[in-house]
Amino acid sequence: MTHPHSVKDTRCLIHPEREAAALCLSCGQYFCRECVTEHKGKVLCTLCLNKEKDSTARKRRLPRLIRAGLAIITGLIVCYILFYSLGTVLSLITDAFH
Template identity: 35%
Template structure:
């Protein structure tokens, strides 16, 4: 027998493996396997046996969605930094030069 006692889950590296998939020969934890026809199979192998693998057009749809989310996050952060720059430009020059602190405007009662 191999090192099945010291194996960890393929999807969850911190969890101890309890079963080895007979199709792909990988170790999995309790949450990653399903019993099918008296055999414990991982979700990928079970999808392959049932013929319900993800269609290619849906895969590209998901990839496009992830790309659009990344692009919108980038544009949002860019706009946030743009607004921050506009706020810094709106601060008076006397504040930038330090002359505002040399005048005694804050000591007047």
């Protein structure tokens, strides 16, 4: 049985002395077994995996505005609770005086 697109003739992009074992689904380059990793069910080379990690890290860093908004809301809630408890304490004190 012959493979028209056999990876036997191809070499790893990073290790030219090694036979390619897998094809990166992202960049379409051949890599040896050591250079590819399965990531979320996809076979990716180290370079593409790093890119993927970068993009996910960037995605995680993106909602800065949301986090800032959450911080403001949390601050407001804390202030509200503080003022509310302060008001309760003050009303208790004034009640005690009556």
